[in-house]
Amino acid sequence: MRSLYRVAGILLLCVWLGGSPWLRVYAANDDEIKLLMQKGLTVFEIDQELARIQVEEKSLVQQSAVTEQELELQTIRSEQTKRHAAKVLRAYYMGDRDSLWMLLFTISSFKDAIATLDYLQMIINNDQESLKRHSDNQQQLTTIKQSLATSQAALQQTKARYLSQREQMVRLQGEIDENLSKQQESTLILQQMAQLTLLWQEKGVPLFKTYFQALSIAMKQLPEIISADNNGGGAKHLIINGFQYTFQITDGELNEFLRSKNKLFHNMTFRFTDTEVIASGVQEGMEISIKGKYSMVASGEGANKGKAFIRFTITELLFNGFELPHSTIAAMEQEIDLGIYPQNLAPFLVVTGLKLETGKLSILLKMVF
Structure with a gap:
């Protein structure tokens, strides 16, 4: 005290x-x-x-x-x-x-x-x-x-x-x-x-929460990318091989999509490595950085109960070059959901795996009857 x-x-x-x-x-x-x-x-x-x-x-x-x-x-x-x-x-x-x-x-x-x-x-x-x-x-x-x-x-x-x-x-x-x-x-x-x-208290916390809330909303709208493909007559993001499907998106395409949804993301750039997702940017003179990992979870909750999904887990938050403790990360993760739900792409698809590589995220899916 x-x-x-x-x-x-x-x-x-x-x-x-x-x-x-x-x-x-x-x-x-x-x-x-x-x-x-x-x-x-x-x-x-x-x-x-x-x-x-x-x-x-x-x-x-x-x-x-x-x-x-x-x-x-x-x-x-x-x-x-x-x-x-x-x-x-x-x-x-x-x-x-x-x-x-x-x-x-x-x-x-x-x-x-x-x-x-x-x-x-x-x-x-x-x-x-x-x-x-x-x-x-x-x-x-x-x-x-x-x-x-x-x-x-x-x-x-x-x-x-x-x-x-x-x-x-x-x-x-x-x-x-x-x-x-x-x-x-x-x-x-x-x-x-x-x-x-x-x-951090007066500006940093509200800024992170604003980004996370906007990102949570945008990620739930991600299936619109496939709708845009269908309207264009192509299958750029959803590759079909029999009953096997693969949803693919590059970090450049993700940035373009997010910026089309919220001008806030014009100040932030996402990039995929072979092990993690990194987002960084500058807003009002403040530098922020988010690092995290995607992982497949066997069963969701609520409306998605019993259906596998892709969870995003935050591994590091940086504010002006300073690292926030795990307790801060845990508190923010309780307030937001940055997961990807393949059933939102199509209700008959379930996730079977994922692959993260430099510049690209691939989600492996299969059709269920």
């Missing part, structure tokens, strides 16, 4: 001095200072992650408390239905129900027969209902127990993640304090660290 108060103080100093927080004032050629600033940005982002974890932990605690109450009530209901079910089964085992059927042999009129049959049918229905209620309550009890176990496991994982992130932040802050104590221009360095953090 001491570091946060110090950063806040430096930010106020920047405002008081009238300096612009949007300038790239860090000493890019000074590796030691740049490393300090990298650690400072990482500490800030870890602190943001800790705040997110605390919110998540609070929600899980509340969820567990509600589930525990449901479990308690369901246990009471289950015991009640269990007693009723036991009485029914005991009655059948002891032959009590057999004696009821003997009533049919004492009937002297058709009217009595109808009334007796109705009475017997009511008893049977009640017996079946009692047994069914017990079975349903047992299933609900099992489901609630499983839900509680899942919530408690998630809570433990969340607490462990919090402690791990907290430990990392304390370690990095200690390194920052130690290195700053050796610097003659520690006040200036702190000011540069604060300016970088403020620039």
Whole structure:
């Protein structure tokens, strides 16, 4: 917390001095200072992650408390239905129900027969209902127990993640304090660290989110490329070989497509290598870089449940040459979906593989009936 108060103080100093927080004032050629600033940005982002974890932990605690109450009530209901079910089964085992059927042999009129049959049918229905209620309550009890176990496991994982992130932040802050104590221009360095953090918070985060949201929308419109091919009478992007299909797109074609969808992508360039996808650009004087990988996932969620798709996993985010921590990447990936869904190309196609090479992405598909 001491570091946060110090950063806040430096930010106020920047405002008081009238300096612009949007300038790239860090000493890019000074590796030691740049490393300090990298650690400072990482500490800030870890602190943001800790705040997110605390919110998540609070929600899980509340969820567990509600589930525990449901479990308690369901246990009471289950015991009640269990007693009723036991009485029914005991009655059948002891032959009590057999004696009821003997009533049919004492009937002297058709009217009595109808009334007796109705009475017997009511008893049977009640017996079946009692047994069914017990079975349903047992299933609900099992489901609630499983839900509680899942919530408690998630809570433990969340607490462990919090402690791990907290430990990392304390370690990095200690390194920052130690290195700053050796610097003659520690006040200036702190000011540069604060300016970088403020620039990231006020401009960098919204910029990345804007790009990701625009990219998510555009990638869902990717099948339009095939429609354009069909209108042109060609099969440039979807190659057909019997029941096997291959969707191919070059990084140049991807850039052209994205720029046709959103002018924001005029400031960004995508390129394929044999191992990853790299996007980089400059917006309002800020340099951003995104690296990631495509991988085939066996089953999607929601509307795409049960259907394989291509997932894009972010491996690196750079802002003005500074790397953002994994926690920042994970938080952004929760908000956006940059996957490719072949079923959107054609509902009868399923993905069987993918191939990434320099300048080109190929998705292998097959027809299903």
